[in-house]
Amino acid sequence: KAIMAEIEKASLGKIRVYAYTNPHTVAMEEKIKLSAVIDKLLIADPSLEPQAQDLIMQARQNGKRVIYLPHLAEDTLKRIPVELLELFEEYYKAVFQREYMPSPAKRILDIAGSIVGLVLFSPLVILISICILLEDGLPVIFRQKRIGLNLEPFTIHKFRTMKGENKEAKLASQEVHRMMKISKWMRPFRLDEIPQFYDILIGKMSIVGPRPEQPEFVDRYSALIPFYNYRHNIKPGLTGWAQINYPYSETIEETRVKLSYDLWYVKNRNILIDLKIILQTLYTVFFKKGGR
Incomplete structure (x- = not known):
């Protein structure tokens, strides 16, 4: 409900x-037969479907479409x-366990987009690097292990936004006290993520896909949330x-x-959805409310 x-x-x-009904409700059968307002019979529990064949057949005979809750x-x-x-x-399980073939169009988009991004933001790379050096010294680039395609770990690259070094896996909200001044204008526009165009160029990431999580969080979420690891079916x-x-x-x-x-993206992705996400991201970051 x-x-x-x-x-x-x-x-x-x-x-x-x-x-709402179950397969044995005689009154509902009459409603399906007689009511003009019903145009579909929705199957919301697959365990009841074998018992509902008479009901399903009757609905179809009376011009009612039979649909399933996942599709709706x-x-x-x-x-x-x-x-x-x-x-x-x-x-x-059948959907997410099938073999995923890499898309040539998506890889072309990744290569072209990462090159354009690195060239376009190169002046900002120099400026941000100088600002970080002046505020907190080296290193300028923050490297961290993340989980990528097929649960394989890789090293992600970002501009450093925190003072000092912390090797523990923590949420961003737990480290507000360590934020550098420059992060106040970098993070809303996601400028700290510019170095990830390099990760995209070498094939560890894609422009569009689920955000890579730290190994500790992946272990925790996969133990508590069903189907969590299927988000790693793609880059x-x-x-x-x-x-x-969200x-x-x-x-x-x-x-x-x-x-x-x-998981909706993993199941339904295509190049047009990727382009829509890229355009909506640019709009959100630059014109609406900053990065999430």
Whole structure:
């Protein structure tokens, strides 16, 4: 019901639930047969489907479409709620366990975009490097282990925004006291992430994909959140569907919601969606409310 309520809201009332039923409800069979307001029969629990064949056949005979909750949720919400992943576990395991072929078009976009980014931001690279040196000395570049494609660790590169060095895995909100002055204008516009164009160029990252997490957080989230590791079926990204649709996540529940956007992208990604995400990211960073 919670998912259907969200679908009703997202569709601006175009999709509404007329009634809930189980396969043995005779009264509902009559409603499907006689009611003019019902145009679809929604299967929301696959375990009940084998018992509902008569009901499904009757609905089709009366001109009612039979649809499944995953398709409706993905089309309307543009995310895959974790509750839905658990309910339709067999279906989604088959989807996410299939072999993913790398897209030549996506790699071309990554190479072209990373070269343009490095050239375009080269004056800022020099300016930021000088500012970091003057405020807190070396090193200018911050290197950290992250988890990438197929759960393989790699080294990510960013401009350093914190004073000193901290090797423990921590959320950004836990390190506010260590932030340098320059980070106040770097982070809102994500300028600290300019060096990641190098990571994209060498093939460790993509322009669009799930954000790479630290190994400690990946271990924690994968133990607590079903399907979490399927976000690593593709390369991590500088920006992504989750980043433009959901704010920074710190709690397990927030991470579950953000994962729902990541997995929708993993399942439905294509070059047009990538271009949409890139344009929306540029708009958000420069014209709306800064980076997330």
